[in-house]
Amino acid sequence: MEHLSYAYGKNHYLEDPDLRAVLAHFWPEARDREAELADWGAFMGREVYEAAYHVDQGAEPVLVMHDLDGRRVDRVRLAPVQRQVLERLRPIVRPPYEGGSWHHHFALGYLLADPGLYCILTITHQVAYPLHKYAPDLGAWKERVLYGDAWGATWMTEIQGGSDLGANRTVARREGGVWRLFAGDKYFASGAGLADVAVATARPEGAPAGPKGLALFLVPRLRADGTLNFTVRRLKVKSGTRAVPSGEVELEGSEAYLIGRAEEGIYYTLETLTVSRLANAVAAMGIAGKAILEVRERVQRREAFGRPLAAWPLVRHDLLELAVRQAGGLALAFAAVDAFDRAWADRPPYTERYHFARFLSHLAKNRTADHAAAITRLAMELFGGLGFLEEYAVARWHREALITPIWEGPSNVQALDLLEAMQKKRAHEPFLAWLEERLARRSEPGAEAALAAARRTLAELAAAEPEAAVWTAKTALARLADAAAVAALYGLADGPGGRYRELAELYADRFLRGEPFPAAAAHRTEVFLPGRGPS
Structure with a gap:
């Protein structure tokens, strides 16, 4: 990697003055965690950077449908380095549930940023979130997701509806002491084949049409008798991130556990979506930050027409464009995180402070995606011909940034x-x-x-x-x-x-x-x- 990336081997926390300034403003406790953040920054800049690049270049997850005895298992095989790195990254999801803040959680997510690895962690975290807040009776699953061996997923949308949750057709039927989900076709299921448990939307029989008739359910991979509880039809071939397995999942008679109150399911669903939109915003700026790390080193090393690139006025204009977009987008993202940190304990029908946090999440999710796509495109351009070659790290960041305007709602x-x-x-x-x-x-x-x-x-x-x-x-x-x-x-x-006043x-x-x-x-x-x- 040292021959493919200028950012490899650097401490991604210590090299990021914008992140340190943002945390100092929104999360003063960060000063007590400097050593931890620096350790994470070093980890992200070496082992994680290398592992993510390796997976992206051809070691992506593979679906294994049967075991050696011919039993259907529908599991993905991960590259060993990806599995090892994910285990070391798992603590990212814990701070909000250990008396810490969302600033802490999202600071670590920003430092990671890699969409494939971070997506696996965020969808796992979004299982813990509604269980923690609305389903204490399912606390054993929350503990497994946060501290044990379980990976999670969130499967909300369906092929006929996309972002229109009200069009979902999955039906929930109470049979004795258990709920079962039928006719569920979750067509873009991130974590398919990896998830040990998922949260999914379904409409209880007799519930009204539209989004307000949806309830939220916990769906384990295995039934109580140990057999498969849902099937993975196939994995998707994606043009973006390659590290997260995404596929088509069929729910037909799947055992499920109701989360909280059925009539409030749409609110729980939208809350988890708000969390994922904040993660999307933070990841977008984290991706952009990695591209900027590459560029700032490049323009000082590369000479053109007898001078370093950084000495030329038009290159300086581009560098200023990068700096303005990055600082503004990151400050906006953490303003939204800060608002959510103050409001996340609120429950339906919510308070004014929660509605404000939701309002900011829409602004942040959308604008950071714009900035990330623009920053990474310009970073490729500043690398010249190398910027468009997949063998160099900077090219991947633009491809990854183009995901962020689409995921979690365009x-x-x-x-x-x-x-x-x-x-x-x-x-x-x-x-x-x-x-x-x-x-x-x-x-x-x-x-x-x-x-x-x-x-x-x-x-x-x-x-x-x-x-x-x-x-x-x-x-x-x-x-x-x-x-x-x-x-x-x-x-x-x-x-x-002064720097931020000028910015x-x-x-x-x-x-x-x-x-x-x-x-x-x-x-x-x-x-x-x-x-x-x-x-």
């Missing part, structure tokens, strides 16, 4: 969910109050631009006819996210100082005012190549 879904949160829950009101608290007293032009853009956008949405509001919802989603990113960056500026202004220029970066920024090396000082 931008159309995020925009519609945002409108629903506004219209039904008035979630934009605490959002605007949050912005005003952070921006109204500031005199910087960027603060004024961000607050004005948010007020104008919300007013336009409120005044629009329903169809017109939907038509402009994606534009509004991005504009509100950019206002929130500027507010979050100013929060960092009040801690580490906030540059972000507002670029994404809210539509203005080019000022020419003087070409000499602000400490902004786009932090650690090198002015030049």
Whole structure:
């Protein structure tokens, strides 16, 4: 790997000033965990980086349908290095359940970022989440998922519905003392063949049509008699991440355990989806951060026309673009994490603070995916011809980043969910109050631009006819996210100082005012190549 990647062997925590600044602002306890975070950063930069690249280059999971005795097992075979690394990564899922914070959990997820490995951990974690909160009677499964030998999965959508959960056809029938699930065709089931237990949506017989009739169930891989409880039809061949097995799962008479109250199942489902959207946002910026690690080393080593790449004005402009997008996206992601950390104990019908956290999750999930795709594409370009060769690490990060706008709901879904949160829950009101608290007293032009853009956008949405509001919802989603990113960056500026104040202004220029970066920024090396000082 040392011949394929500039980021390999580096400590991914110590090399990331933006992460350290974000944690110092949103999670002051991080200072007491510096040694742990640095250890994780070293692990991510060497063993994990190497293992993920190895799996991606041809050691992806393989479905094994039968054992030596001819019995159906539907298990995936993982490369030994992937299985070993996953076991060492498992503690990432534990902090929220050990009295810790979501900042801790997502900081480790950001450092990992690799979509295949991180996806396996997030879907495992999303089994523990509803069990911890709503099903103490199933606590033995939670313990196995968090501390034992069990891997988990979340299987919600079906082929005929996609993001429309209300179109699900899986039926839940109570037979004696056990629930059974029938006609379940979970067509994109991440963790298929690996999961020992999954959470899945199904409609109890007699429940109303639509999403509110869905309940959430725990579905083990094996029935009580030890036989297979569901079957894996096949694994998907994906154009993106290759480390996570994803396939088609059939539920036909599958034994299941009801989680919490059946009539609240859709709320539990959407909560776990909120957690996964936050993970998606954090992973998007983590992917982008790894591409930036590659680029910052490359532009200082590579010479063109007699000068290092980093000395040329157009390359500096690109580096500034990377720095502005990365800092803004990461600050936005952890602002959403912080809001969720304060609200996650809330239960249906929820409080204003939970609706605000959900509102921010839509903004963060969508905008970070945009930034990750743009950052990794530009990183490939800065590598020149090498950037498009699969044998070098930077190419993979763009391919992986392109997953993040699709997983956990594309931008159309995020925009519609945002409108629903506004219209039904008035979630934009605490959002605007949050912005005003952070921006109204500031005199910087960027603060004024961000607050004005948010007020104008919300007013336009409120005044629009329903169809017109939907038509402009994606534009509004991005504009509100950019206002929130500027507010979050100013929060960092009040801690580490001037670099983030400057980044906030540059972000507002670029994404809210539509203005080019000022020419003087070409000499602000400490902004786009932090650690090198002015030049």
